[in-house]
Amino acid sequence: MIRTxxxxxxxxxxxxxxxxxxxPDGRRTLDVDSARVLFAAMLDDKVPPLELNAxxxxxxxxxxxxxxxxxxxxxxxDRVAPLEPPADRPRPVLLPTYNGARRLPNLxxxxxxxxxxxxxxxxxxGTAGEGSDFGRVATAAVLGELGVEPATSVIDAQxxxxxxxxxxAPIAVLAPGLAGLxxxxxxxDLRSSAHTLAKxxxxxxxxxxxxxxxxxxxxxxxxxxxxxxxxxxALLLRGTEGEPFANPRRQxxxxxxEAGVSSVLFEPQLGTPATLSALPATIDAVSTAKWITxxxxxxxxxxxxxxxxxxxxxxxxxxxxxxxxxx
Numbered sequence: 319m320i321r322t323x324x325x326x327x328x329x330x331x332x333x334x335x336x337x338x339x340x341x342p343d344g345r346r347t348l349d350v351d352s353a354r355v356l357f358a359a360m361l362d363d364k365v366p367p368l369e370l371n372a373x374x375x376x377x378x379x380x381x382x383x384x385x386x387x388x389x390x391x392x393x394x395x396d397r398v399a400p401l402e403p404p405a406d407r408p409r410p411v412l413l414p415t416y417n418g419a420r421r422l423p424n425l426x427x428x429x430x431x432x433x434x435x436x437x438x439x440x441x442x443x444g445t446a447g448e449g450s451d452f453g454r455v456a457t458a459a460v461l462g463e464l465g466v467e468p469a470t471s472v473i474d475a476q477x478x479x480x481x482x483x484x485x486x487a488p489i490a491v492l493a494p495g496l497a498g499l500x501x502x503x504x505x506x507d508l509r510s511s512a513h514t515l516a517k518x519x520x521x522x523x524x525x526x527x528x529x530x531x532x533x534x535x536x537x538x539x540x541x542x543x544x545x546x547x548x549x550x551x552a553l554l555l556r557g558t559e560g561e562p563f564a565n566p567r568r569q570x571x572x573x574x575x576e577a578g579v580s581s582v583l584f585e586p587q588l589g590t591p592a593t594l595s596a597l598p599a600t601i602d603a604v605s606t607a608k609w610i611t612x613x614x615x616x617x618x619x620x621x622x623x624x625x626x627x628x629x630x631x632x633x634x635x636x637x638x639x640x641x642x643x644x645x
Contacts, residue, residue: 353389361495417560418454463607531557566621
């Protein structure tokens with residue numbers, strides 16, 4: 319639908335833009351309440367296009383503080399469709415998948431299906447079918463080759479979680495307002511606050527265990543501070559090209575958060591990445607799905623960093639050591 323009217327901006331919007339856009343020496347941060355109001359307006363399409371792009375660009379340059387992330391997450395939490403953890407099952411694990419892969423195979427689906435094997439409900443969410451993937455292999459494409467199609471509604475996502483133990487929910491299903499902001503980011507192929515926020519959502523309202531991957535060291539520190547301040551339960555790592563699986567060629571640091579208290583469960587591997595002949599020769603969705611099927615069948619070895627990450631996720635899902643992985 320073509321919008322014929324320009325939305326009326328919130329009364330404090332010009333002041334907010336001025337505060338965060340003063341440049342490196344004069345920029346200021348918003349408090350939690352102001353950030354919540356601002357991001358709510360952005361999600362609700364109440365910010366005119368010119369001001370919206372100015373805000374996204376300003377935050378790309380400035381970065382978000384813990385207070386601002388706290389306000390943003392609160393606004394988003396009010397607008398994310400709720401889901402219920404499947405009854406009598408381990409704690410659900412959330413895998414945000416918004417980047418795709420372009421150099422290494424995208425093995426997010428492998429981690430998801432390994433968790434499912436242990437009876438852990440898995441919710442993946444991302445931008446399936448929403449614009450160009452910029453030459454990347456999206457997790458949704460790999461999942462499709464493995465028979466896991468995107469949920470068409472929140473009810474469908476809940477049904478799949480309850481009955482199949484795995485669901486892929488496009489962000490347009492979970493949070494339509496955030497999907498609109500992500501579409502702007504994807505058109506420009508630039509990171510924005512929406513990209514960070516997408517990795518922090520929890521439709522289970524605190525009952526899910528989030529696997530949060532970041533691409534750059536400065537974002538790692540920022541998200542770490544937020545998880546500590548918000549007393550979160552999560553696994554934090556530098557993902558593989560932004561995807562939430564451990565790099566199969568070199569062990570990344572795996573940092574565990576419980577009620578905001580962090581501990582490093584696996585130290586990062588230093589030195590030259592290993593060459594793994596067992597990985598698929600090409601990274602397209604069909605080849606990757608075939609390799610994942612072979613790995614699940616025990617025909618090719620699963621890289622140790624992914625097994626280490628699996629162990630962390632099982633701990634986060636509160637799976638007992640006696641869990642049966644034969645199914």
